[in-house]
Amino acid sequence: MTSIYDRLGLAPIINASGSVTRLGGAILPDAVLAAFLDGNQRAVPLEQLQAVASRVIARITTAQAGLVTCGSAAALTLGAAAILAGLDPGRMERLPDTTGLRREFLVAREQRNGYDHAVRAAGAKLVEVGFNEIVGNAGVRRTELWEYEAALTPDTVGILFNQSPHSRPTLPEIVGFARMHSLRVLVDAAGELPPRDNLTRLIATGADLVCFSGGKAIRGPQSTGILCGRKELIASAALQMLDNDDHPELWDPPADYIDRTQLAGLPRHGLGRAMKVSKEEIVALVAALELFASGAYDVDRERHLNWLEQIAQSLEGLPVVCHLRDPGDGQSLPKLELELDASWGDRRAAAFAACRHLRHGNAPLYPPVYPGHGQLDQGILVINPFCLRADELAPLITALQHTLTHPPRH
């Protein structure tokens, strides 16, 4: 079937990597796409729409309030901006200049990653604590709470915490420590869904702000994310993102979302104005969040499992060992690991070559295929079924059969 991309002269690929940003994220469910189109057709004031979205996010996450951002990375920037500026319009106007403000965020050295650029962009200064000894191959210990305590200064304002099931100290421990020292906790949980109960569990720790991606498992538009947490911080983040080109005499945001009486004045466009979200994206994200939270996506698991089993069967007799990895929680997606066997010699080099071969495609037999590339170092290609379409299964199998026969068949 020809798509708009064909008409533009760009061949669509088969995405076997999951909802990764560089391949365009999730395919929107019909109801989400319908919300996007419907949402486009009428006009609404965006601060009122964000207030409505906030109520849905609050109901689903149990946070006091929420904001639809343009991705989890923008949620990190706006969350940091909210912590740095509070409800002070003068500070909002100055960001990212934080000279003279409390601006230090503690972060475990082992939790640093490319996304913390988003926090620094608000003017926050990251202060690393602890070591990364296990990766550094010189120890067995993780970051410990006393190391956070030892790094406190009068300028410490918050903690940046990257949530994963393996994070140490744990989020409840970090929140307990932060409470003792009046620090804010900003949690990056962008990819921590499923499990669904993380929607409520992370907020329940008392964390001040939590960020989720809207374009990953939630299957909202790729350019959406969620910032949820304390009401006055969400109000600050919203004020710094919304378009504030109005007369103060007329400006009338929903009082339960942005309480004007707490503000010295109407701020001008803030740091987040460059990260605006459209009404279509907001309503589509809300629709997707409701679907995700309802468990509506769980039915896809059986279909995905069946596809992966078919792929594994189709590779029998080829020099590859298939491992079906099913997290078995009824929510997380299964994946298929294709481990090149010893006959390939240098399995790492062979896996990179196979990945390159697949990405190249072989028209008209099969289009470019992008398998998961996270385990190439171990000689493993991963098939993630999250973004696969039913009509892509047959060409995907052909592509894998051609590539995993060595030398690859052209």
Ligand SMILES: *Cc1c(COP(=O)(O)O)cnc(C)c1O
């Ligand atoms: C995906 C991801 C992000 C970025 O989320 P976007 O919604 O793409 O902006 C940030 N942090 C982590 C850990 C992620 O996995």
